[in-house]
Amino acid sequence: DVKVTQSSRYLVKRTGEKVFLECVQDMDHENMFWYRQDPGLGLRLIYFSYDVKMKEKGDIPEGYSVSREKKERFSLILESASTNQTSMYLCATTRVGNEKLFFGSGTQLSVL
Amino acid sequence: AQKITQTQPGMFVQEKEAVTLDCTYDTSDPSYGLFWYKQPSSGEMIFLIYQGSYDQQNATEGRYSLNFQKARKSANLVISASQLGDSAMYFCAMRVPNFGNEKLTFGTGTRLTIIP
Numbered sequence: 001d002v003k004v005t006q007s008s009r010y011l012v013k014r015t016g017e018k019v020f021l022e023c024v025q026d027m028d029h030e031n032m033f034w035y036r037q038d039p040g041l042g043l044r045l046i047y048f049s050y051d052v053k054m055k056e057k058g059d060i061p062e063g064y065s066v067s068r069e070k071k072e073r074f075s076l077i078l079e080s081a082s083t084n085q086t087s088m089y090l091c092a093t094t095r096v097g098n099e100k101l102f103f104g105s106g107t108q109l110s111v112l
Numbered sequence: 113a114q115k116i117t118q119t120q121p122g123m124f125v126q127e128k129e130a131v132t133l134d135c136t137y138d139t140s141d142p143s144y145g146l147f148w149y150k151q152p153s154s155g156e157m158i159f160l161i162y163q164g165s166y167d168q169q170n171a172t173e174g175r176y177s178l179n180f181q182k183a184r185k186s187a188n189l190v191i192s193a194s195q196l197g198d199s200a201m202y203f204c205a206m207r208v209p210n211f212g213n214e215k216l217t218f219g220t221g222t223r224l225t226i227i228p
Contacts, residue, residue, distance in 0.1 A: 103157035
């Protein structure tokens with residue numbers, strides 16, 4: 001089975017801090033995604049990457065950046081965390097042309 | 113732009129009854145894929161079923177089936193003989209090919225509660 005590992009299950013940060021959310025996958029998948037999930041809004045795509053050093057903005061990229069230096073690792077960066085970035089963050093991965101996404105277990109980020 | 117609409121924020125269903133969760137979609141691309149995911153209270157996202165836009169038959173996976181009506185742009189999930197373990201959030205999603213840069217667009221979800 002594909003394993004997608006997110007570094008933290010729960011994270012509490014202060015406003016203005018720089019925050020790194022890490023995601024690692026073990027199946028050599030090309031595509032990796034960062035979503036945030038908020039009640040009533042479903043999952044919204046922040047950024048995605050289809051290859052090393054490649055990235056594309058999703059639907060809500062403002063306030064975020066990403067890094068993909070190695071194929072298996074996709075990092076989400078909050079340059080200066082704000083309270084409205086309190087959310088559940090989900091990483092996902094898939095091979096090009098594959099039917100389904102494989103998700104990590106999520107990181108619940110609270111920004112105080 | 114692609115859009116997925118789930119109009120049922122919450123549903124309560126008696127155990128052993130069948131359930132239909134609604135999903136409509138909008139895309140101008142003739143090639144696309146439709147997905148359903150389940151998210152129990154533990155938070156993990158579980159893939160349930162997939163339907164390709166060119167598939168002639170409705171997809172089925174055990175107790176799950178996808179009622180695909182292309183002309184109406186709907187992709188409803190049907191769960192037969194519901195069980196208490198079916199209580200969860202359910203998300204409909206769509207993927208449109210984009211030169212290998214495919215991304216999934218999700219709906220807002222339906223919270224299903226099965227009543228004993």
